[in-house]
Amino acid sequence: MKLWKTEQEIRQQPVVWAAWGEAFSERLVALRSWVAQSGATEIWLCGAGTSAFIGDIVASGLGARSALPLRAIASTDLVSAPHLFRRAGVRPLVVSFGRSGDSAESIGTLDVLDALWPDAPRLNITCNAGSVLATRSGFNQRVVVLPEETHDAGFAMTASFSTMLLTALGILDPDFESRPDAFVDRMHLLSRVGDSLLNSASQWAETRKIPSRLVVLGSGPLAYAAREAALKVMELSAGRIPALWESMLGFRHGPKAFVNEDTPILGFMSSDPHSLRYDTDLMAELALQFPHASTTCIGTNPTADLSFEAGLSDVTNTVLYVMVAQLLAVHWAKSLNLNVDNPFEGQATLTRVVSGVTLYPLGQPDG
Numbered sequence: 001m002k003l004w005k006t007e008q009e010i011r012q013q014p015v016v017w018a019a020w021g022e023a024f025s026e027r028l029v030a031l032r033s034w035v036a037q038s039g040a041t042e043i044w045l046c047g048a049g050t051s052a053f054i055g056d057i058v059a060s061g062l063g064a065r066s067a068l069p070l071r072a073i074a075s076t077d078l079v080s081a082p083h084l085f086r087r088a089g090v091r092p093l094v095v096s097f098g099r100s101g102d103s104a105e106s107i108g109t110l111d112v113l114d115a116l117w118p119d120a121p122r123l124n125i126t127c128n129a130g131s132v133l134a135t136r137s138g139f140n141q142r143v144v145v146l147p148e149e150t151h152d153a154g155f156a157m158t159a160s161f162s163t164m165l166l167t168a169l170g171i172l173d174p175d176f177e178s179r180p181d182a183f184v185d186r187m188h189l190l191s192r193v194g195d196s197l198l199n200s201a202s203q204w205a206e207t208r209k210i211p212s213r214l215v216v217l218g219s220g221p222l223a224y225a226a227r228e229a230a231l232k233v234m235e236l237s238a239g240r241i242p243a244l245w246e247s248m249l250g251f252r253h254g255p256k257a258f259v260n261e262d263t264p265i266l267g268f269m270s271s272d273p274h275s276l277r278y279d280t281d282l283m284a285e286l287a288l289q290f291p292h293a294s295t296t297c298i299g300t301n302p303t304a305d306l307s308f309e310a311g312l313s314d315v316t317n318t319v320l321y322v323m324v325a326q327l328l329a330v331h332w333a334k335s336l337n338l339n340v341d342n343p344f345e346g347q348a349t350l351t352r353v354v355s356g357v358t359l360y361p362l363g364q365p366d367g
Contacts, residue, residue: 004340006154006236010326013159013319014194016149020163021187023147024170028183031123031171034142035068038121040093042069043172044085047097048076048105050157053228054097054165058172061221061315065174068093079108082116082362095123095168099152099160101131104357110136115362125167127151127160154341156235158326161228162319166190169316186312190319193310197320198327204296204306205328210335211264214243215251216325217282218268219275223247225318226268229325236329237336238343248275248282261292268321269299270314276301298324 035043043066045055055072063070075096078085094113098106101124110132113120121140126133127150134145150163170176170183214233216226223246230243246255248267259265267283270276276299287295297304298321306324310317330340339345 004154004330004334006152006156006158006340007330009149009152009154009159010323010330011198012149013162013323014191014198016147016159016163017166017187017194017319018191020147020150020167021184021191024144024167025181025184027144028170028176031142031144032176034121035093035123035171038093038140039091040068040121041089041091042071042093044078044092044094045070045072045097045168046075046078046094046109048074048103050161050228050231051097051099051164052076053224053231054161054168055095056224056227057165057221057315057318058168060224061313061318062169062172062174066172067174070172075105075109078112079105079359082112086116091120092117093121093123095125096133097164097168098124098126098131098133099128099150099157099164101126101128101133104359107132108357108359110138111359112362113138123171125164127164155343156232156326156329158232162322165319166316173315186316189310189312190316193308194320194323197308197323200308201306201324201327205324205331208264208294208328208331210332211241212260212262213258214241215259215263215265216243216245216268217248217251217265217279218245218321219248219270219279219314220272221315221318222268222270222321223250225321226266228318228322229266229268232322232325232329233332236333236338236340236343238333238338238347240336241332248279251282256286259286259290259293261290263290263293265290265293265295266325267295267297267299269297269301269304271300271312271317272314275314 052074059070059072124133150159216229218226226245230245233243298306
């Protein structure tokens with residue numbers, strides 16, 4: 001059976017994480033010091049699509065513990081309405097995520113910074129060494145180029161998503177403040193757990209029939225991991241499987257109307273005991289209310305339908321939850337006889353690097 005590039009890129013993630021943990025750890029002390037001494041009043045996490053979701057996950061997972069306020073600002077929002085983000089006394093450190101590093105919004109973000117925040121420090125994290133994000137100079141700028149293996153050749157972001165996210169956590173997570181070498185240990189642990197999860201998740205995914213729609217739920221940063229999971233299914237099924245994401249508690253407030261008898265519901269169960277109570281209640285409720293819809297609990301609790309144990313926080317574990325969804329999306333794409341590496345082949349509607357965006361020069365802000 002053919003092994004698509006996308007599938008290879010998903011399965012190589014544990015190996016990539018371990019190797020990158022070793023390679024990148026040498027830069028962590030300097031980068032963390034640069035962030036601390038940057039003079040920034042807050043940190044903006046910017047990107048488009050999946051790269052924007054990295055910012056959502058990091059801001060949600062680290063926000064309460066970060067020395068500087070973390071704001072997830074999609075580059076699509078920053079480029080289209082930059083004046084809405086100008087506030088007196090704010091000097092942002094702007095972290096830009098980009099797999100290709102050449103999308104219109106990545107370039108547009110740099111243009112906006114040049115025009116409105118020319119002295120804002122910048123950290124560009126990309127998987128493409130030849131990209132604009134990697135090569136364009138900027139004031140007080142640092143660039144992190146990930147290994148070539150993360151520059152996904154397939155349409156969907158997989159290894160690029162997880163490795164950019166883990167890189168950002170290495171730089172911004174306060175847990176590494178007193179012991180930066182703990183990053184290496186964490187990446188090796190994730191690699192071991194991820195390798196084991198690949199086997200169990202692959203076997204589980206291959207038993208899932210093609211549904212008419214899908215729901216993915218989570219609490220805290222896992223809600224944004226659910227968003228990425230839902231996007232992967234829609235992308236790799238070429239839109240044939242609509243997927244809805246929501247927070248666990250938010251799902252009851254209207255979005256539950258999306259469920260029919262043929263709707264698998266994936267619950268990304270939190271490792272936080274308080275959040276887990278709410279997660280467990282909702283998943284039990286859904287199993288009772290929709291007996292013909294399959295509910296699958298995924299998480300660190302040994303009673304979960306698909307379980308793993310890493311002893312890490314939810315924000316770090318997001319890469320493991322999303323990897324399960326990546327495998328599921330590939331299985332359904334193959335079952336639909338799609339080109340897994342280019343599901344929209346022949347349609348000219350979506351492309352690997354978004355095209356067709358015209359960047360406009362900045363006008364004067366409204367009074």
